[in-house]
Amino acid sequence: MASLVNSFSYSPSQWGQFETCHRQYWFSRYGSWGGWEKNCHPLTREIYRLKKLSNRYLWSGSRVHEAISGILKSFQAGNPIDPELEKQKLLQRMRQDFRDSKSLPPGEIPPKGSYRFVEHDDQEMAIIDSAWKEIVEKSVVALENFFLSEPWEWIRSLGPDCLLRTDEILESIPFQTDGVDFPVYLSIDLAINDPEGLIILDWKTGKPSPKSHQPQLDLYAYYAVKKLDCPPDKVRTGAIYISSPERKVTLEYSSGKIMEETHARIETHTRTILSKIQDPFNGIANKDEFAPTPGAYSCKSCFFRRVCENAY
């Protein structure tokens, strides 16, 4: 079997990590590489294990996303949807995740599809029981808000055929910066065909922050233009903040200018990261090139805190 190569790629979340702390990006992209192999260095294995951890916020977001995705697929298949039953299913799944995380022996890598929470793994990140209860309740409320949201109403009135994307499938766009070819990865939560064009939506379970979320939405529009051949002015994007009961969604039209800005942004981001990588094709990057940015906020929630000599 051909061996895996850690070749360069870009995604909004990778950039977010790089912006937070270059060293955190290095741990995640390079320090952890090969940590699944039987005879790897113990430190590499530990970095890989830490990368596989989750926290309560990421967990809540991904379980709510999965629940919505399942509901949309079921709607597409013509099945009746029972909101109460869906909420119960989410609750049961989260309770099971909690038990799985708590019972995983320390030092073990969580099996695919299950969770090990950093709050269980790192004593300094432990939280009280009521905080767990709170996050589970918030997740169920987010699902309730999905059923009250404007997009759910649109989908039901347009019918199952309007759904173009209902999943978090990993999509990619080929890109080149300074002669280096690489994929730009993204995953679209929901794309709807309506009489005016394409609507791309992103579920957000965190606090509303339209300004900081717009570049990510613009990247989705860029994907629709490049890969689905949509004219830019026929694509609208919006974030749905299901942590709040606000049911209306603000849609932004895309444009040729937004496409140019998005292209330039990816180019700038990737040029910055690539300037620190020795060999982007073979995954060779020197740790020292990725300066740590210790800080009370970033280090406190960083999964690599216990292997980082610069942790705040």
Ligand code: SF4
């Ligand atoms: S612990 Fe702090 S300095 Fe170290 S990688 Fe994480 S965020 Fe960066």
